[in-house]
Amino acid sequence: MKVGIMGGTFDPIHIGHLLAAEAARDSFGLDQVWFMPSHIPPHKEQAGASGEDRLGMVAEAISDHPCFRTLDIEIRRGGVSYTIDTVKDIRSSFEGIDFHFIIGADMVNYLPKWEGIEELVGIMSFIGVGRPGSELDLEVLPSYLKGKVLLADMPQVDISSTEIRERLTTGHSIRYMVTDSVYDYIRRRGLYGIQPRRTD
Numbered sequence: 001m002k003v004g005i006m007g008g009t010f011d012p013i014h015i016g017h018l019l020a021a022e023a024a025r026d027s028f029g030l031d032q033v034w035f036m037p038s039h040i041p042p043h044k045e046q047a048g049a050s051g052e053d054r055l056g057m058v059a060e061a062i063s064d065h066p067c068f069r070t071l072d073i074e075i076r077r078g079g080v081s082y083t084i085d086t087v088k089d090i091r092s093s094f095e096g097i098d099f100h101f102i103i104g105a106d107m108v109n110y111l112p113k114w115e116g117i118e119e120l121v122g123i124m125s126f127i128g129v130g131r132p133g134s135e136l137d138l139e140v141l142p143s144y145l146k147g148k149v150l151l152a153d154m155p156q157v158d159i160s161s162t163e164i165r166e167r168l169t170t171g172h173s174i175r176y177m178v179t180d181s182v183y184d185y186i187r188r189r190g191l192y193g194i195q196p197r198r199t200d
């Protein structure tokens, strides 16, 4: 079985994440994609929403896709979510699965700085997708990453969780940047500084 892992902070999950996962699934015939929110993201500020809410939003966003699942291993483990630790854990729990880690172009360029990256590429490959604002040039990657990053075509969307949080705190619409179900979750829970309110 071929599984893509879509790791992220998902603060909140948006359509860029969903398109990336679907492009990877479609391009490489993945049987499933597991969405895995980090607890504390490495090399980035701690998320604004709790792990429970970020996992809840992910579950809402992917509920209608037959091949998408959530994976709460990093939220449960706590601490800083280094991918090398996670991959070693899941490798022993899910023997025989061929794992591919899905990342946007910004993360492809950042791969050489990942903890234990040389060991990590010996365990699994990466699927990279384009993202506006980040040049995707595999030629500039160090030799140990050559052939380890496969590319999936996706319609590029210039959306980030940062922009969504900023729009919410300044009272602007985020409709269509996230699924309706995520929008409802944010309103129901009063996340990112908005007043909680019923959505029914």
Ligand SMILES: Nc1ncnc2c1ncn2[C@@H]1O[C@H](COP(=O)(O)OP(=O)(O)OP(=O)(O)O)[C@@H](O)[C@H]1O
Pocket: 007, 008, 009, 010, 011, 016, 017, 020, 102, 103, 104, 105, 106, 107, 129, 130, 131, 132, 157, 158, 159, 160, 161, 162, 163
């Ligand atoms: N619009 C997008 N297009 C393609 N890939 C994306 C897009 N947004 C995020 N990704 C990728 O999804 C993964 C998880 O991203 P993350 O949850 O940090 O979202 P983000 O929008 O980059 O968040 P933030 O703005 O808070 O930094 C990363 O590999 C990232 O490159």
Ligand SMILES: O=C(O)c1ccc[n+]([C@@H]2O[C@H](COP(=O)([O-])O)[C@@H](O)[C@H]2O)c1
Pocket: 006, 007, 008, 009, 010, 036, 038, 041, 042, 043, 044, 081, 082, 083, 084, 107, 113, 114, 115
């Ligand atoms: O292990 C690392 O050193 C590492 C460094 C940067 C990012 N990652 C992982 O890459 C995924 C996307 O990261 P982010 O910061 O865009 O949410 C997420 O699963 C992170 O845990 C992992």
